[in-house]
Amino acid sequence: MKIKTLFFLKFLSLFVFITLLSCAEAQEKEDDTPWVPLFNGDSLEGWSIKGGEANYEIRDGAIVGSTVKNTPNTFLTTDEMYEDFILELEFMVDSTMNSGIQVRSNSFDHYQDGRVHGYQVEIDPSDRAWSAGIYDEGRRGWLFPLQDNAEAQSAFKQNDWNKYRIEAVGDTIKTWINGIPAAHLIDDKTSSGFIALQVHSIDVDAAEGTEIIWKNINFLTEDLEQYTMETTVEPVNTKNALTVDEEKNGWKLLWDGETTNGWRGGQLEKFPEKGWVIENGELLVLSSGGAESAAGGDIVTTEEYGDFELKFDFKLTEGANSGVKYYVDTEINKGPGSSIGLEYQILDDEVHPDAKLGNHEGSRTVASLYDLIEADKVKPVNEIGQWNSGQIISKGNKVEHWLNGSKVLEYERGSEDYRNLVKESKYIDYPGFGELDKGQILLQDHGDRVSFKNIKIKSL
DSSP states (O other), rough: OOOHHHHHHHHHHHHHHHHHHHHHHHTSSSSOOOOOOOOOSSSOTTEESSSSOEEEEOOOOEEEEOOOSOOOOEEEEEEBBBBSSSEEEEEETTOOOOEEEEEEEEEOOOGGGGGGEEEEEEESSTTTOOOEEEEEETTEEEEOOOOOHHHHHOOOTTTTEEEEEEEEEETTTEEEEEEEEEEOOOOOOEEEEEEEEOOOOOTTTTTTOOOOEEEEEEOOOOSGGOOOOOOOOOOOTTTTTTTHHHHHHEEEEEEEEEOTTTTTTTTTSSOOSSSEETTTTEEEEEEOOTTSOOOOOOOOSSSSSSSSSEEEEEEEOOEEEEEEEEEEEEOOOOOOSSSEEEEEEETTTOEEOOOOTEEEETTTTTTTTTTTBOOSSSSSOTTTTTTEEEEEEEEEEEEEEEETEEEEEEEEESHHHHHHHHHTTTGGTTTTTTTTBBEEEEEOOOOOOOEEEEEEEEEE
C-alpha cells in the first residue's frame, strides 16, 4: 500500500510539474505585439463602402457582412491608406460564400470607373479550399493559389472561427491561416492602398442574407522587423514571370529578365555590345547624352507578331525619351536613326520639349501614337522614378493604347482617318506605313536612361 501511495505521489508531483512548465511556456509565448485595433467594435467610423450595395452592420462587437442580389462585389474599405503592416483578424463565413480581405488595394476614377482592385487574401470555404491564397482582384487574377499547399488547405475550419495573419512588408506578402503558413508572394505591382472586407456578389438564384463575420481586427505598422515571422512556404516571384492565370490564358514572356534571348539590335545580327544592360531584373537603355542610337541603338524581337496584346512596365528618368514600336520591319530605313514602325511614346512630358511638338500638338506625349494621335490629356502617369504599366492591344486593324490600367487612345489602322494622318506626318515617304500584317516589337534607344521589365505578349 505504501509503495502504491508513494508511486501516486511521485506521479502527481510529475503531473503538477509538467502542468506548471506548460503554463510557464504558454506565458512565455503570450503575444506581446503592441497591436492597434483597426475596428473599434462600436462604429464603422473610418470605413467606407465601395463597389456594390451589400449590407454591413455591427453585431456583438463584430462586423457582419451579408449578401444582396443584383449588386457587384462590395468592399468595406479603410479610409486610411497603408504601405507596410502586419494584420491579424478572425472571421466566420457561411459555407456557401466566397469572400476575401483586400490589402494594398485602390479605387480610382480612371480605372474601370472606380473598380476596387489590388491584392486579395482569399476566403474560400468551397471544396477547392484556397483560403489565405493571394488573388489580384480586378487585375491579374490568381498570384498564389494553394493547390500545392495541402496543409494550409486543410487548416480552414468550416462553420467556425478562422484566424488570418497577413504580413505586407516591402515587396513581400505572407499569409497564415490558423497558424499554418499559406502564401508567400514577392510582387511590386502596388506598394500602398486601403484594407477592405469583401462581400462577394451572388448568383440570381442564390439566397440573400448569407453572412460573413469579422472580429478582433488588429494592426501593426511600426517596428515590423521585430514582429515578422518566418514562413516555410517557398516564395512566388512575379517579376519577369507569368502569373498562374497569364500562363493559363496563353501569355508568353517576351523578355526572361536575365538574358538577351529573343532580342537583337535593330540594325545588327546580335544584341548590342554596349548601350544596354541587365540589372536586378531590369532591362536598361543607358544614357548617351540624348543622341538617338549613339550607343547601342534600338533592340527588336527576333520574332514577328500580328494580332497581339503586349504588356510592359517602364520607368523614366528626368527628361527621358524612348518608345515601344510595333509592326516594325527593320529592312525599312536601314540608314541612321530608328527603325520604322508604330510607336507607343514613352516621355517625360513635364520636361522633355517633344511633349509640345509633333504633327499634331500633344501627339508626342507619353502613351500617344507618336506624331499621329495624342493620348488622353488626363491620364494616370506615375512620377519620374516610379514604374508605369503600358499596354498595346492590336486585333485586326483596331489598336488600343493603355496606361496604368486606363485606355488612353484607340484607332484603326488603314482607315481613311488614319491614312490622312500619315499623309500629314513624316511617315508620308513610307507607303503602307503601319499596315503590315505582322512585324517586330522594338524598344527604342533615344539616348536617355529608361528601364523596362515584365515584358509579356499574347497572340490573339
